[in-house]
Amino acid sequence: MDERERSKLFEQTVLPHLDAAYNLARWLAGNDHDAQDVAQEASLRAFKFFGNFRGENARAWLLTIVRNTFYNWLQKNRRQEMAGELDDEALAVEDAAVNAEALNLRLADAAAVRRAVEELPVEFREIVVLREMEGFSYKEIADLSDVPIGTVMSRLARARKRLQKRLAGEFKPGGQR
Amino acid sequence: MxxxxxxxxxxxxxxxxxxxxxxxxxxxxxxxxxxxxxxxxxxxxxxxxxxQDAHYFAAPTELRRRVKAELNSKSELKSRSSMWNWLTAATTGMATACLALLLVVSLGRPSAEQRLTQEIVSSHVRSLMADHVLDVVSTDQHTVKPWFNGKLDFSPPVKDLAAKEFPLIGGRLDYLGGRNVAALIFRRQKHVINLFIWPTKEKNSEPALITSSQGYHLIHWSEVGMVFWAVSDLNEKELMEFVQDYEIRPD
Incomplete structure (x- = not known):
């Protein structure tokens, strides 16, 4: 395949997923400027490594690269946000049921939902995007994020618990904002 | 429990x-x-x-433009340098190249089904990239179905699966395997499903068969004298749900 054909094939198979790439980058990086940088760099890396793409799932493949690009970027630019402090004592406390009425009220407020997701630690934001916005299965997320399926499930459960508690007004991350 | x-x-x-x-x-x-x-x-x-759609950030036009520009400049540079390499290596490489080409041609000839799959995926991808996804934009099956009248020599069964969370978005005319076909467009969240329909002489129904190509899943089946091909980047399970909801099963 010559370079032009390769580029055309890339445009047809991978570029249609640029929205997904940007959306993930945007949720991870938290602002448009950094998200565009990450999504652009990831797209160009994807093109460079397009030869390794085995034609399975272009969207998952591209998002794997976005994810890696983002964590490299994070390490360089905002080390303090790196993973590691996912132990949420506030949640380890009995996972009593949340107040459904309060929860439903806040869920109707899109801005409140958005803020609650933005306040999640980065790994939790990632899994929420992959599962709820991209609709990937547990298995696909496990492959994409390179963690065991059990980790996917427990992370997702914890992310959801946090969101529910936050939205129902029972949990404030890291003090007041 | x-x-x-x-x-x-x-x-x-x-x-x-x-x-x-x-x-x-x-x-x-x-x-x-x-x-x-x-x-x-x-x-x-x-x-x-x-x-909710409100939480999904679509890529800004500016980003799309920059990525495309970078790709173009990259592939042009490479084309030029590979042209040079080719010229210098041409004399020695010619025989090998011819042999390789022969092999590719004889081994690489796709079956009719592979060609159709390819056509369907291409059509699906085109529908995602361009603005011409839809010729008739309507979420109402009673608008979409009559729209095909006079444009096709058959009347495709049009169902709205909004209740199953696969809302109908519209339809368009498409051309596959040398004939006009109906294309119906559905959505699940951000994922577009193209459903292609055309008539067949085969009277027997064929059960749904799942394949994939270039990262898209395809499911095809036939019943009531029509062939159906559904294609999407949706995961297999949800696409199968769509097919099961769509199947007519007259019995």
Whole structure:
């Protein structure tokens, strides 16, 4: 395949997923400027490594690269946000049921939902995007994020618990904002 | 099943990831246990709130433009340098190249089905890239179906699956395997499903068969004298749900 054909094939198979790439980058990086940088760099890396793409799932493949690009970027630019402090004592406390009425009220407020997701630690934001916005299965997320399926499930459960508690007004991350 | 056993699997249930055997048991428990049923409802409402379009950031035009520009400049540079390499290596490489080409041609000839799959994926991808996804934009099956009158020599069965969370978006005329076909467009969240329909002389129904190509899943089946091909980047399971909801099954 010559370079032009390769580029055309890339445009047809991978570029249609640029929205997904940007959306993930945007949720991870938290602002448009950094998200565009990450999504652009990831797209160009994807093109460079397009030869390794085995034609399975272009969207998952591209998002794997976005994810890696983002964590490299994070390490360089905002080390303090790196993973590691996912132990949420506030949640380890009995996972009593949340107040459904309060929860439903806040869920109707899109801005409140958005803020609650933005306040999640980065790994939790990632899994929420992959599962709820991209609709990937547990298995696909496990492959994409390179963690065991059990980790996917427990992370997702914890992310959801946090969101529910936050939205129902029972949990404030890291003090007041 | 008790609450202790139900709790850890309620989310897998909400995510459609629970195996069939467990589903029945869990549902029985949910029926009798208001607390677990409420926990499930909470997860479901949360999922729904997160899946709203409002939370999805589409790529800015500026980003799309920059990526395309970079790709073009990269592939042009490479083309030029590879042209030079080719010229210098041409004399020695010629024989090998011819042999390789022959091999590719004889081994690489795709079957009719592969060619059709390719055409369908290409058509699906084109519909995602260009603005001409739809010729008739309507979520009403009673608008979409008559629109095909006079444009096709058959009347495709049009169903709206909004209730199953696969809303109909519209339709368009397409051209596959040398004939005009109906293309119906559905959505699940951000994922577009193209459903291609054309008539067949084959009277027997054929069950749904799943394949994939270039990262897209395809399911095709035939019934009531029509061939159906559904294609999407949706995961296999949900695309299968779509097909099961769409199937007409006259019996």
């Amino acid at each position: 008790n609450c202790q056993q139900a709790k850890p699997i309620v989310e897998a249930y909400a995510d459609g990831a629970l195996e069939a055997a467990m589903i029945m048991e869990l549902e029985r428990h949910l029926h009798d246990c208001p607390a677990c049923a409420q926990a499930l409802r909470n997860v479901q409402s949360l999922k729904k709130a997160l899946q």
